[in-house]
Amino acid sequence: MSANHSPSAHYHGSMKSYVIGFVLAVILTVIPFAVVMNMPEMASSTKMVIISVCAAIQMVVHIVYFLHINTSKEQRWNFISMIYTIIVVGIVVAGSVWVLVSLHHNMMLS
Numbered sequence: 001m002s003a004n005h006s007p008s009a010h011y012h013g014s015m016k017s018y019v020i021g022f023v024l025a026v027i028l029t030v031i032p033f034a035v036v037m038n039m040p041e042m043a044s045s046t047k048m049v050i051i052s053v054c055a056a057i058q059m060v061v062h063i064v065y066f067l068h069i070n071t072s073k074e075q076r077w078n079f080i081s082m083i084y085t086i087i088v089v090g091i092v093v094a095g096s097v098w099v100l101v102s103l104h105h106n107m108m109l110s
Contacts, residue, residue, distance in 0.1 A: 013068055021065025028058040 032051040035042065063069050069078050
């Protein structure tokens with residue numbers, strides 16, 4: 001096989017996809033920064049929602065445009081392992097929050 005037709009070359013994106021991903025990542029970074037720096041009157045919970053939503057969208061942008069993970073046949077195992085990792089991390093985080101909330105509730109002095 002020649003150097004131009006390696007099996008891993010199939011997974012590399014084009015310059016256009018990298019530029020789109022970069023622009024989206026910059027926009028999704030600037031939005032929360034602008035909200036925090038320029039809107040002190042906004043409620044903290046609203047700021048946290050905006051930051052969290054932008055962070056979640058930015059993770060998807062990085063996965064799609066930079067890691068090139070999708071649901072195609074070639075990427076099926078990568079996609080499945082990513083979903084498994086997300087589930088495990090979600091269980092660990094939810095369990096930790098559950099334990100900490102329970103601990104806080106049981107340790108409160110009444």
